[in-house]
Amino acid sequence: MVSTVQNSDVRQKDVDHAVVVAVTSRALFESDTEEDGDGAYAAGVAFPLLQALQRVNEQLLQRNPAESLLFDVVLMTTDSQQQQSSRFMSSTRHHGLEVTRFCFSSEEDFIESLLKNNIQLFLTTDENEVLQATQKGVPSVLLDEHSAVCSSEQLRVLFCENAIIRPSSDPTPASRQAAQSFSSQLGKMRQKFGMFDSPLCFTLVTLRGGKDSCCGALKALRSIGVSVDEAYCLAGAPRSPILSLLRPHFLLSDGFSNLDD
Incomplete structure (x- = not known):
């Protein structure tokens, strides 16, 4: 009940x-x-x-x-x-x-x-x-x-490359659909604030690949209405050091995940 x-x-x-x-x-x-x-x-x-x-x-x-x-x-x-x-x-x-x-x-x-x-x-x-x-x-x-x-003054959301939902003709699992919808809603919120002093901050981290991989991820995010404030290309380096500095509240992936490396 x-x-x-x-x-x-x-x-x-x-x-x-x-x-x-x-x-x-x-x-x-x-x-x-x-x-x-x-x-x-x-x-x-x-x-x-x-x-x-x-x-x-x-x-x-x-x-x-x-x-x-x-x-x-x-x-x-x-x-x-x-x-x-x-x-x-x-x-x-x-x-x-x-x-x-x-x-x-x-x-x-x-x-x-x-x-x-x-x-x-x-x-x-x-x-x-x-x-x-x-x-x-x-x-x-x-x-x-x-x-x-984590910060109580600014909501910090981290996107990783496997979180980017690219256009596809294949059926999208419910968890990915829900993650995409949630991301789009956050993107609409972020658009209501200026470039500086926003209470909502998006960061993109690409784990592998170089500049092209990062650019592709940025384009994919923009296709669902999300523009990031910061982007980092790790090119295979461990993500723990950057996470310790960014201290995001959560990571957006295929569903959602904790941030353990």
Whole structure:
């Protein structure tokens, strides 16, 4: 059984135009740790990423108060945690997070809850949940301790060469279609900001090949409406050093992936 509760503390987004992001309560909060002794849960590894999403929304609304292309965040919990629902709600309020809806389901029904809420990006710390969601065509990000040190002021998305979806007459798997659609939505958001001081930053990294490979990847991204801020051609070099400097929130690949080398 899946149930969803709207958060009356925040303005609801236009679900027909918003980019819907779901985050698990285990990723967002440390449920065994209280913050400041007031009963609110301490922030988890997903906290900087959600702050970065919120920062994008704030700047979009500053430019156009009627903007509808915004991130819409849903907090997801399982049946065993429903008794803690009031604490999840008060914890989001305590941390100033604009979570618009709280979705409760059993562990067996969490995929149904993703599909029912039209989730376009799923954030979790559970590798098995990532695999299940990706198989159902829901782009997913596996968060870990590295996520906790990412920027909260700018949303940083990394594209790798195997993430570029080139035109093809062959049927596209659901995960690749979903990744392409999500990329296009992000591209539309990025276009609303100038070249400098954008709260949304795209970086392209090509792992192999030279200049031609990088140019081909750039053209492929532009074909789906994505223009990158930075591009790096590694030509076979390991990607770990550049990733340690860039600290992207997530990598866009055939589905979504964590950033382990």
